[in-house]
Amino acid sequence: MAVLASVDDNDESLMRLIRSGSHQAFSILVRRHTDKFFGAAFRMTGSASEAEDLVQDAFLKIWQKPDIWKEDKGAKFTTWFYRILVNQNIDRLRKRQKMVSDNSMLPYVADSAAGPEMETAMNEEQRRIENAMAVLPERQRTAITLCFYEGLSNAEAADTMGVKLKALESLLMRAKTGLREYMNHNMNPLQGERYATR
Amino acid sequence: MQHDNLNEWLNKRMTPKARPDLAERIIFTALHAGQEKPHAVWSAIWKDVMSMVVIPHPSVVVATGIILGVVIGMQTGEGLSMLEQDWSSFLDVNEGGWL
Known part of the structure; x- marks a missing residue:
């Protein structure tokens, strides 16, 4: 019988359920932390649209590969998720650098420039x-x-x-x-x- | 103009709010992305195959050697004493016969 996730479950319990394929547990986790991690991602990238992409990619990674969560290491979920965000950000910057070096015609855009949506505000x-x-x-x-x-x-x-x-x-x-x-x-x-x- | 109150200045940094539908978009995308299931059978077979070719740690080799040595030594201990007895009786016989 499938175990139902509850909004009262802590992050680590939800990760256990996600490992067993619970999309409901994933939904609870995403709704609980999206705003918080969006803030962190924005501070790392300086762009709201890139921060959204970063948070989405990081959450999708833990959904698609939940086995990367090693419970026995005793880390808190939030601390561990920062690591995923930081690594995703490094990957994003590497891809951008590669894209720029592959195509010299592309103008270089500062990786952390504030997006136009922020500029006006x-x-x-x-x-x-x-x-x-x-x-x-x-x-x-x-x-x-x-x-x-x-x-x-x-x-x-x-x-x-x-x-x-x-x-x-x-x-x-x-x-x-x-x-x-x-x-x-x-x-x-x-x-x-x-x-x-x- | 000197600014030693760096923390105060950094605290003024504002962060925009995420779009209200961001969480729902992530949840929806995940639903369609599917989840990678661990291949339990294949990983077990792969583990077995790898265990055949993996070189054991030196300390494991030494410990196994010592244990095997003690076990074989204990098993052959009795045999040696029997051999000893045989040898001594053989000598006795020969001493008696030749000298």
């Missing part, structure tokens, strides 16, 4: 923050997103990104330095230069 300060985040290298932006915005501990963020704790701390430090320099140069309207510490 953003005020000047928001635009500055988005620009500051956009000029950060992808790994630094991901580190800031996970630790600052998503509230992961440094150890969890390091695990999610697949780097050592020291490396993560270094990424965070460089990101903050880059952001501070960007702020100091761009808050003065006479100096419109953008740069970040790579």
